[in-house]
Amino acid sequence: MTSELPLLTVERARIRVVELPLLAPFTTSFGTQTVRRAVLVELEGDGAAGIGECAAGIEPAYSSETAAGAVEVLREYILPAVLGKPAADPRGQARRWAWVRGHNMAKAAAEMALLDQAGHAAGISLKAMLGGVKDRIECGVSIGIQASLGATLETVEGFLEQGYRRIKLKCKPGYDVTLARAVRERFPETPVMLDANSAYTLQDVAALRALDEFGLMMIEQPLAHDDLLDHAALQGQIRTPICLDESIESLTDLRAAIALRSGQILNLKAGRVGGLLPSIDLQATAAAAGWPVWCGGMLETGIGRAANLAVASLPGFTLPGDTSASDRYFERDVITEPFRLASDGTMAVPQGPGLGVDVDRERLEQITVHQENVGRS
Numbered sequence: 601m602t603s604e605l606p607l608l609t610v611e612r613a614r615i616r617v618v619e620l621p622l623l624a625p626f627t628t629s630f631g632t633q634t635v636r637r638a639v640l641v642e643l644e645g646d647g648a649a650g651i652g653e654c655a656a657g658i659e660p661a662y663s664s665e666t667a668a669g670a671v672e673v674l675r676e677y678i679l680p681a682v683l684g685k686p687a688a689d690p691r692g693q694a695r696r697w698a699w700v701r702g703h704n705m706a707k708a709a710a711e712m713a714l715l716d717q718a719g720h721a722a723g724i725s726l727k728a729m730l731g732g733v734k735d736r737i738e739c740g741v742s743i744g745i746q747a748s749l750g751a752t753l754e755t756v757e758g759f760l761e762q763g764y765r766r767i768k769l770k771c772k773p774g775y776d777v778t779l780a781r782a783v784r785e786r787f788p789e790t791p792v793m794l795d796a797n798s799a800y801t802l803q804d805v806a807a808l809r810a811l812d813e814f815g816l817m818m819i820e821q822p823l824a825h826d827d828l829l830d831h832a833a834l835q836g837q838i839r840t841p842i843c844l845d846e847s848i849e850s851l852t853d854l855r856a857a858i859a860l861r862s863g864q865i866l867n868l869k870a871g872r873v874g875g876l877l878p879s880i881d882l883q884a885t886a887a888a889a890g891w892p893v894w895c896g897g898m899l900e901t902g903i904g905r906a907a908n909l910a911v912a913s914l915p916g917f918t919l920p921g922d923t924s925a926s927d928r929y930f931e932r933d934v935i936t937e938p939f940r941l942a943s944d945g946t947m948a949v950p951q952g953p954g955l956g957v958d959v960d961r962e963r964l965e966q967i968t969v970h971q972e973n974v975g976r977s
């Protein structure tokens with residue numbers, strides 16, 4: 601954090617679960633999502649309010665965390681650790697739950713709400729609090745597995761017409777080389793990458809090596825979510841740079857991956873690594889090792905999307921991220937001004953206090969499926 605922030609007390613805390621329907625089903629190697637269920641944390645104190653979004657999904661498929669698990673850990677451990685206890689700044693508050701092992705996405709949701717609250721109290725943007733340097737972010741788009749190759753090519757074309765600067769295609773064993781070839785033939789110059797979400801093993805090295813001829817920017821998380829050794833072995837056998845996503849849940853993981861040469865690029869998601877403040881350290885460590893970093897996405901509502909743009913404005917983030925516009929996923933977002941892509945494929949980083957977005961309270965109530973106050977509130 602670059603800015604000095606005032607003393608801040610969390611006087612009231614609330615957990616809210618929302619369900620936002622997706623415009624189209626989103627299919628990865630681990631399953632199909634048709635709705636984004638998101639856990640939100642709402643905080644108030646010292647006359648300022650903050651909101652944060654949890655990245656955990658319904659099922660423990662992308663990571664071991666779930667929305668229901670996050671609700672419990674937030675209610676029982678994370679929020680009680682900070683309620684009614686002053687601290688110098690959000691970093692000081694986050695230290696109060698450092699004893700909780702794991703549950704990075706639940707911690708990140710609470711931290712996002714604290715930063716939003718602190719930003720509102722002090723009149724400082726999240727971007728400024730984190731030390732962001734860019735006003736606009738170059739955006740890519742992540743495209744799920746479609747019913748046919750033809751449908752995929754049409755989808756790619758539509759997003760390129762909107763201005764997106766790089767295309768990420770979800771792949772899986774048996775749906776990789778044909779996919780890469782078809783997209784390359786139709787869009788020879790477009791920056792393209794694949795994301796396997798851990799669907800391969802070292803047995804599949806032949807198919808993964810066959811991808812080398814397509815000049816892909818990278819292949820994301822080909823192997824198991826916790827296997828840095830096999831990723832290192834694979835990187836030794838393929839030219840396409842490996843980008844790690846699921847494998848990196850902490851600075852320790854990243855340092856090990858760098859030392860082992862398990863990849864060359866980092867997809868950084870604040871939720872996965874326990875928050876925006878830890879993300880500052882990861883992007884600096886990656887940059888020092890010569891690893892480009894980009895900001896991943898978790899089908900966030902406008903709340904989490906605002907945080908993604910703020911963190912993507914840090915200096916280590918040098919590649920276009922999965923920071924797409926609200927209308928990539930949702931008919932109607934939960935913020936009054938949805939995030940829009942400019943025709944040059946960039947999006948503005950919010951400049952207002954905190955997250956810099958206004959929540960559409962009517963929309964929020966409409967999509968709420970559960971809410972509870974925490975502690976004495």
Ligand code: NPQ
Binds near residue numbers: 922
């Ligand atoms: C990725 N995101 O980079 C993830 C995968 C993902 C934009 O490709 C609920 C919970 C829905 C977790 C959808 C993108 C999810 C999810 C996608 C993770 O691997």
Ligand code: MG
Binds near residue numbers: 795820846867
């Ligand atoms: Mg990924």
